[in-house]
Amino acid sequence: MKKNINRREFLKFASTLPLAYYASRVATRKLLETGKKKNILMVVFDAWSSFNLPVYGYPRNTTPALNALADRAIVYHNHISESNYTTPGVASLLTSTHTWTHRAFHLGTPANSTISNNIFNAFGNQYHRFAYSHNPQAVRILLKFDKDLDLLIPMDELYLVDDWISRIFKNDYDVAGLSTNVTYIQNVDHNSLFYADIFDKFILQKREEKYKALTEQFPFGIPSRGKSNYFLLEDGIDWLIDNLSNQPTPYLGYFHFLPPHAKYTTRREFAHIFENDSYSPQIKPVHLFNEQKSDAELAEQRMRYDEYILYVDSEFQRLFTYLNQSGALENTWVILTSDHGEMFERGIRGHSNETLFEPVVRVPLLIFEPGNNTRQDIYQRTSSLDLLPTLLHLSDQEIPQWSQGEILPPYGETKPNPQRSFYTIYARDNSQNKPIEKATIALYQGSYKLITYFGYEKISPNEMMYELYDLENDPDELVDLYPSNPTFTKSMTEELLEKIEEINQPYS
Amino acid sequence: MNNKISLKDLLQLLLIISFPIHVWSIIQIFNNFEWIANRTHFSDALGYCAYALMFSLLDSIITSLPASLIYMPLIYSQGKNKARTILMSAYFISTSWFIYYKINMTKSQDREFVWNFIREFGGTYNLRLRYELGLFFLFALFIILTIILPVILIIKFEKAEKIVQNLFERIELLAYVFIFFDLIGVVTVIIRNL
Numbered sequence: 001m002k003k004n005i006n007r008r009e010f011l012k013f014a015s016t017l018p019l020a021y022y023a024s025r026v027a028t029r030k031l032l033e034t035g036k037k038k039n040i041l042m043v044v045f046d047a048w049s050s051f052n053l054p055v056y057g058y059p060r061n062t063t064p065a066l067n068a069l070a071d072r073a074i075v076y077h078n079h080i081s082e083s084n085y086t087t088p089g090v091a092s093l094l095t096s097t098h099t100w101t102h103r104a105f106h107l108g109t110p111a112n113s114t115i116s117n118n119i120f121n122a123f124g125n126q127y128h129r130f131a132y133s134h135n136p137q138a139v140r141i142l143l144k145f146d147k148d149l150d151l152l153i154p155m156d157e158l159y160l161v162d163d164w165i166s167r168i169f170k171n172d173y174d175v176a177g178l179s180t181n182v183t184y185i186q187n188v189d190h191n192s193l194f195y196a197d198i199f200d201k202f203i204l205q206k207r208e209e210k211y212k213a214l215t216e217q218f219p220f221g222i223p224s225r226g227k228s229n230y231f232l233l234e235d236g237i238d239w240l241i242d243n244l245s246n247q248p249t250p251y252l253g254y255f256h257f258l259p260p261h262a263k264y265t266t267r268r269e270f271a272h273i274f275e276n277d278s279y280s281p282q283i284k285p286v287h288l289f290n291e292q293k294s295d296a297e298l299a300e301q302r303m304r305y306d307e308y309i310l311y312v313d314s315e316f317q318r319l320f321t322y323l324n325q326s327g328a329l330e331n332t333w334v335i336l337t338s339d340h341g342e343m344f345e346r347g348i349r350g351h352s353n354e355t356l357f358e359p360v361v362r363v364p365l366l367i368f369e370p371g372n373n374t375r376q377d378i379y380q381r382t383s384s385l386d387l388l389p390t391l392l393h394l395s396d397q398e399i400p401q402w403s404q405g406e407i408l409p410p411y412g413e414t415k416p417n418p419q420r421s422f423y424t425i426y427a428r429d430n431s432q433n434k435p436i437e438k439a440t441i442a443l444y445q446g447s448y449k450l451i452t453y454f455g456y457e458k459i460s461p462n463e464m465m466y467e468l469y470d471l472e473n474d475p476d477e478l479v480d481l482y483p484s485n486p487t488f489t490k491s492m493t494e495e496l497l498e499k500i501e502e503i504n505q506p507y508s
Numbered sequence: 509m510n511n512k513i514s515l516k517d518l519l520q521l522l523l524i525i526s527f528p529i530h531v532w533s534i535i536q537i538f539n540n541f542e543w544i545a546n547r548t549h550f551s552d553a554l555g556y557c558a559y560a561l562m563f564s565l566l567d568s569i570i571t572s573l574p575a576s577l578i579y580m581p582l583i584y585s586q587g588k589n590k591a592r593t594i595l596m597s598a599y600f601i602s603t604s605w606f607i608y609y610k611i612n613m614t615k616s617q618d619r620e621f622v623w624n625f626i627r628e629f630g631g632t633y634n635l636r637l638r639y640e641l642g643l644f645f646l647f648a649l650f651i652i653l654t655i656i657l658p659v660i661l662i663i664k665f666e667k668a669e670k671i672v673q674n675l676f677e678r679i680e681l682l683a684y685v686f687i688f689f690d691l692i693g694v695v696t697v698i699i700r701n702l
Binding site: 105106107108109111112168169170171172174175176178179192193194195196429430431432433434 | 566
């Protein structure tokens with residue numbers, strides 16, 4: 001029997017609606033807190049090569065703390081980044097897509113058509129999603145994902161100095177950053193004819209005076225981005241220690257800290273620690289794309305880098321101790337990784353060079369599983385694209401179609417495919433809307449790695465140069481097998497050429 | 509002779525001052541437009557132009573302030589027109605040299621070249637550096653002469669003054685266009701940041 005609701009009854013019912021809404025919100029939150037969903041904390045240290053970590057066999061003890069912590073982690077020994085510099089490295093990490101899909105090239109951001117394909121969107125609003133990066137290249141990408149983030153901590157909040165560009169032009173940081181005080185970015189000079197240089201000198205002098213006391217703690221200079229954008233890693237770790245417990249749960253946090261990215265300015269207690277030690281780096285042949293760095297210079301820089309890693313290690317230990325003591329580790333996945341590596345060989349220092357040798361693409365990956373106290377070593381090759389589907393899988397979430405990664409071992413339901421092809425790419429000078437015409441692409445198949453260089457003036461624009469290494473028998477990539485032309489080279493070369501054709505096809 | 513500075517005089521000063529500053533901006537825009545458009549999309553490259561123009565306007569206004577201070581006493585010794593012609597000639601030539609320096613420094617790996625050179629000269633002067641320093645001072649003398657000689661010509665010869673004045677009149681017209689685009693740039697920057 002149909003009964004009409006009178007005005008009084010309707011008002012009574014309406015008055016209970018806000019209460020019902022609030023109760024449902026609280027109930028949902030409680031359900032999530034007590035349910036299967038755990039927190040996820042991704043900690044990324046920039047330009048951190050796995051080749052400089054004892055946990056992967058490096059002779060120098062650059063990470064005494066991590067060596068011990070690794071006993072509670074899943075340690076991935078052959079984890080490769082998508083690229084050898086931040087923009088595509090971070091974009092692929094956060095989108096689980098290759099560079100040719102997201103198309104974030106030099107100082108760029110993922111193409112507008114792909115920006116909803118990201119980890120924060122994939123986790124959805126059941127998770128509290130927050131992020132921070134010291135690195136403006138990663139900030140540019142995070143800003144693109146802003147609508148999928150509940151909290152994007154402003155970059156200068158964890159710097160010692162005020163970044164006036166990100167403050168004044170906060171809604172247009174990407175382009176404003178390119179157009180203003182951009183000495184950090186080598187390609188663009190100041191737009192201002194007279195005052196930018198003077199302003200820089202003035203600011204630099206003022207900052208040096210203000211933070212003079214800190215130089216006691218940092219004998220090689222205060223950690224900084226560019227000349228004088230000082231920061232302390234301690235402040236970043238303190239932010240996490242002070243604020244993690246206040247974040248709504250479950251959460252997905254992405255924290256991207258600049259060390260051990262150059263300049264290598266370690267804390268006093270770690271300075272000079274490796275001077276005169278017995279380690280002597282292997283001398284490798286100078287490469288065509290070398291930067292004319294001498295072996296002595298490279299050895300010196302490597303030592304400073306290694307000392308800087310000690311600083312990273314000490315600060316990560318502080319964070320880990322807090323997570324452990326606060327009980328957060330019991331319900332939090334902690335992911336420790338990097339966006340790309342760093343190299344000190346073949347006349348090249350750093351990263352973002354035309355080469356894709358292992359030290360610049362192989363990065364650490366350690367997964368600390370909630371409540372786990374045993375170590376597991378994974379030797380299969382894995383990719384930075386695999387993190388997103390793995391984390392979604394571990395959180396009982398659906399893996400989106402656009403993800404180009406696979407679930408990391410040991411979490412996948414099937415064994416990893418030994419025939420899987422892996423790629424890394426350096427394609428800095430390409431257009432988002434045109435075919436990739438100038439790049440270095442490495443294809444991994446089994447223990448072999450085929451590298452092709454094309455579009456460079458040094459090798460004639462219409463030619464392709466190849467290198468082939470057997471990583472199992474020649475992990476230092478010293479013997480180029482390509483000239484001897486083993487039988488399988490042809491099929492690998494064909495696959496690589498087909499891939500290049502396939503990725504360029506939509507833009508041709 | 510009326511030696512009081514009017515608003516029109518200051519505007520003329522601003523227009524002429526803004527010219528080389530905008531030339532620098534245009535060089536920068538041409539250098540960077542294509543890769544910024546390729547990096548993401550065309551609208552970002554236009555945004556880049558807007559910032560470049562906005563900073564040019566800011567540079568022009570700031571530079572006009574000390575120029576006005578020099579202009580005032582010069583008017584009393586040379587008269588309004590000649591004072592402006594002298595001041596702006598010296599400004600134009602020195603700014604051209606500065607742009608030349610900036611272009612070379614942009615190309616150079618050592619972007620701190622001049623600062624380092626001066627620091628080194630102050631700190632570690634030695635015989636080894638004598639030849640380079642000699643060349644440096646010769647070059648500096650040449651630059652100073654290129655600035656002073658036209659000023660002397662303007663003071664001594666009315667015809668030279670007239671030629672330069674005519675040139676500045678044309679530059680003023682062009683600078684109006686620059687200022688108009690600057691204002692569009694400012695509006696664009698505001699819209700992008702809303």
